Amino acid sequence: MAADSFMNILGGGLRAAMGRDMAVDLGTANTLVYVRGEGVVLDEPSVVAIDTTDNRPLAVGSEAKRMIGRTPANIRAIRPLKDGVIADFEICEKMLRYFIRKVHQRKWVRPRMVIAVPSGITGVEQRAVQEAAEYAGASKPAYIIEEPMAAAIGAGLPVQEPTGNMIVDIGGGTTEVAVISLGGVVASQSVRVGGDELDDAIAQHVKKEHGLALGERTAEEVKVQIGSAAPLQRELCAEIRGRDLVTGLPRSIVVSTQDIRLALEEPIVAICDAVKSTLDQTPPDLAADIMERGITLAGGGVLLRSIDQRLADETGMPVRIARNPLYAVAIGSGQVLEEFEALRDVVFSSGEL
Numbered sequence: 001m002a003a004d005s006f007m008n009i010l011g012g013g014l015r016a017a018m019g020r021d022m023a024v025d026l027g028t029a030n031t032l033v034y035v036r037g038e039g040v041v042l043d044e045p046s047v048v049a050i051d052t053t054d055n056r057p058l059a060v061g062s063e064a065k066r067m068i069g070r071t072p073a074n075i076r077a078i079r080p081l082k083d084g085v086i087a088d089f090e091i092c093e094k095m096l097r098y099f100i101r102k103v104h105q106r107k108w109v110r111p112r113m114v115i116a117v118p119s120g121i122t123g124v125e126q127r128a129v130q131e132a133a134e135y136a137g138a139s140k141p142a143y144i145i146e147e148p149m150a151a152a153i154g155a156g157l158p159v160q161e162p163t164g165n166m167i168v169d170i171g172g173g174t175t176e177v178a179v180i181s182l183g184g185v186v187a188s189q190s191v192r193v194g195g196d197e198l199d200d201a202i203a204q205h206v207k208k209e210h211g212l213a214l215g216e217r218t219a220e221e222v223k224v225q226i227g228s229a230a231p232l233q234r235e236l237c238a239e240i241r242g243r244d245l246v247t248g249l250p251r252s253i254v255v256s257t258q259d260i261r262l263a264l265e266e267p268i269v270a271i272c273d274a275v276k277s278t279l280d281q282t283p284p285d286l287a288a289d290i291m292e293r294g295i296t297l298a299g300g301g302v303l304l305r306s307i308d309q310r311l312a313d314e315t316g317m318p319v320r321i322a323r324n325p326l327y328a329v330a331i332g333s334g335q336v337l338e339e340f341e342a343l344r345d346v347v348f349s350s351g352e353l
Contacts, residue, residue, distance in 0.1 A: 020104050021112040023333030024096070025150070026129065028081045029172025029195055029300065031061075031095070032327060033103050034334030040327050041103050046172075048095045049077045057091075060098045069215045083192040084118035084147075084174040085125045089132060096136035104137075113138035114347060116333045118174045119146040120190025143347040145336060147171070147329050148178035148188060151298040154332030155322035159183055159346070164286030165293065168275055168311070169329065170301025172196050175271050177278040179286055183345050187281035191274045195301050197267045198223055205263030210253050212242040226257045228305035229268050230313065257305075268307075272314040279315065294318035298328035 023034040026046070033042040044061030051058055052074050059067065068077040080092035104111055113133050117126060126144055133142040151169040152159050159165060160183045169176040172195040178188040199219040206212050206219075214222070218240060226236045235257045244251040275295070279287060295317055297308055302325045312319040322328045336343045 021337050022100070022103065023114040023116070023330060023337050024099075024133070025116045025147075025330040025333060026081065026092075026096070027172055027329075028079070028084050028174070031099060032330035033099055034330045034337070035103055036334070036337045039334065040330050042099060043327075044099065046081050046095065047077055047079050048091050049075055050091065052076055055090075057094050057098070060095055068217060082173060083196075084171065084190075084194075085121050086128045086132060089128055093132045093135045096132055100137045110137055110139040112143070112337070114143045114145055114333045114336050116145050116147045116150045116329045118171075118190050119148055119176055119178065119185065119188050120174065120192075143336075145333055145347045146176075146178075146185065147174075148176040149180060149185065149346050150329045150332035150336070151176070151322070152178070152180050152296070152332065153335050153343070153346070154324075154328035154330065155296050155298050157296060163293070164282065164289030166278070166282075166290045166295045168271075168295060168297050168299075168302075170194055170271065170297065170299040170304075170307070171329075172300065175274055175299075175301065177274050179278060179282045179290065181286055183343075186283065186286060187278050189274045189278045189281075191270055193267045193270045193274075194299075195220075195223075198227065198264055198301070198304070201267050202227070202260060202263045205259075206240070206242065206253075206255070207245065209259075210255075211245045212240075212251060212253060213245055214240065214242045218242060222255070222260060223264075223304070226255070227260050227264060228257050229261070229264065229310035230306040231261075232257055232305065264304075268310065271301075272311060275311060275315060291317055294320055296320055296322055298322040298325045300326050 021036040025032040031046045035041045045065035047064040048057050049059040049064040049067045078091050080088040086092045130142040147169050148167050152167040157165040159180045162182050165180045174194050175191050179186045202222050203214045203219040206214050226238045237256045239252050239254050241252045302321050308319045
């Protein structure tokens, strides 16, 4: 009886530990963490503020993002990921460790981890992500899932059926386009154009056309407030403030959605071209399925006004936005944890690289 009780307690402890297994959407703009059995428990900006005198992290996530462009000389707000891949390994590892500890209080348990990465990254970049996760406290091996596959699962597409499913995941650093059938990617394209590129395009346009220098956060706010990919029924305007490039003094101007749409044209055309190129690589039978089922959009970039309308106009196909586009990759990665044996074929570990 005592042995049975001990085994029950041990089993409960193991189940509790397994329940802390996590999936990580390691994004250029935001990192999301899904905990097995609980869902998405963390959504924070992928930013770390460090003291350059001793390389000590001072803040991570939302608190660090508020410091961007507003720090003294000895403090730097760093985004350790660029274009969906690790640009600063040491800072990324510190950020991951912080997020893992934030949702996982048991230091002695090394959680199983599934990490979503862009489909276009190299084997070396994949290993860097896995090593960062393992150094930060994940059990070995850390599992990798490609972002378009995770987004498709998170959007509720039947990825394991013999039908064509097209997903377009527009993130902070990359846009992932993929056609998925029978649990595998049939055709795909990854372009390093995303929300960051849109912000930069706005800043460059305002600098060139209005002689005004904008900060990173201001450009993002303009995109959110009045950015659009296609003409709107009612055009909007917004007042923006920046530094005059001639006088060096603060100045404000009023810009319209037409003005910002012109600024965004080049990166939006790059996204549309990636979708068309992927459709061009798709076998005819799967293309017919997509024509019937439509294209599904996920990722934070799809919150840009009328991006679905623009893609529908460019491709001639029905386009829908996933029910929870910001969390689609995290939810899909988490679904793999929940049904690991059934979905094991869509992930790979370090031994398979």
